[in-house]
Amino acid sequence: MATPREREAADYLEEHKIPELVHNLTSMLFFHRPERPKEFLIAQLEQLRVSKLHSVESPCLFNDSNLDAVFGILDPARQGHITFAQYKEALTTLGIKSYNEFPDGAACDKISRETFNKEAKEGLLKSSATFSI
């Protein structure tokens, strides 16, 4: 990153979270594979803009049933809770980079389904809200 112009460009991208935005948009495109990619992108961006203004949920690939499914895989014996290590791995796999390191129940290494859902949702919200506040 030698020249000042390059640094400016890099700073700009960081500040507005452009790499995450492009990453999310591309994942959406590949998942839904719409016939008209540009119109689809316009729709997603409009939704994102609305969510920024009115703090509604931004578009995201995962929904509640996905989170339940993930928890179910991790907890096949239906104990109702998972270990802390599993919780960390699960959130990383979902693509959430910054999550709460100390959720409820971390002390006794038993993270319940509700806590997991709550943390996952918050993390997903943050990663899909790709705009600077």
Added chain:
Amino acid sequence: MDETAKPLRIPPEMATYADKHEIFDLMQFLMTSLTTDKPDDPIQYLIGLLKESSPDGNFSMNYTENQLKPLDKSSRDRNLNFMFCFCILQDIPCELWVKLIRQRLSKTDCFQRGWVLAGIPRTREEALCLQEAGVIPEHVVMLEAPDAVLIERSLGKRIDPVTGDIYHVTFIQPDSQEVESRLTGPEIHVMEEHTVSELLKYHRSVFLLQRTYQNCLKKINADQPDVDVFTQVLTHVMSRHHSAALHAPRVLLIGPPGSGKGQQARLIAEKYDLVNIHCGELLRAASADETSVGELIKPYLESGLQVPDNLVLQVLTDRLSKLDCTTRGWVLHSFPRDVEQAQKLRASNFIPSRVFFLEMTADVAMERIALRSVDPVTGERYHSVYKPPPSERVQARLRHKPKDSEGQLRIRLKDYWKSAPLLHEFYPDAVNVNAELPPHSIFELLESHVVRRLPRRLSVSGMIQNMS
């Protein structure tokens, strides 16, 4: 997440979708626009950019031409598809006309349909001004001709005042008598000295201009009939620059036995790091593996019957959906053999991005295969005429494949030629290659098609208008 037993498989639909809609280029375009303009509200900016750009499925192309004189009819025909062209401007200060151009080019129709600039820039300073203003052409075409030809052309130039068409006394004759009668001669100041001085000025600046645009420059000889020049320019403009997108080509080689599919597949796979898949070998490997599918296949292979399509397809799709095939690309040969297999391949969503038909006559095929043999010790393949074995000892132990015998070969060739025309119909975009050429020539031909991007498709109406 616990390590699951199922390895990561990227569905092939994603690869075909990405190729078809050129997602990489779209994203690249968005990112470059963002970093150039750095808007405060990127989301709004991106929405605007996407709305303005050409609707899905169309493309826009931009190029400038440098030519001295004359601006003939063919370039006007080109304009039916493109936006417009500027003619040579007088001495106006650089900033002013650059601003004018920028304004005109930022209008939506230029954005969507593309533009042609003719005759500018004339000097390096003008080119740099254009660059600074953000006007970047995709192709730059330089039309060259010896000075004598240019002078002759400008002297003989005649203009039809009614339609504005340009004719020439010797080269481009007008069609009818009445057009001929109203042609006006060149304007008074276009005399030989003027032309010569213009040419000198041009030669002084052209070298630096070439340097400015050296990445996308193409020189075309303008000393030809204008239709030829036009077709050359058009084919060049339709070709596209190398994209930085992930290059995972999916190549399909179809041809009669002996056409060199195996050899070409091996060469391509080695050079471009693709996965070489020979269908027959795949089946044999599967049957040796003792999996459930392998057990089913074994009796067919042992008795010499053709393995049923659904089993073949299962083994094939298994192999093709592995991660290395998705990321590196693949070369497939000796499948499909007939149209039903091709249809099933298409239904499984593994669409090849390049299909090649290796064509040859029966005699050459017979000659190549009948004399083929293998050395069982080293595994080397020899041919009695084209690649004879090195020594007597090797010669003594060579074996022939039973299916290479003349009788069987005739049957195989007949089967191939029965299904070949239908396969041609099924893959209309395939490239036909003459398989009788030496292997390295064939390889170069295949290479050029695999590596280069597919040329743009001109809309049908545009083509018809341009050809007339």
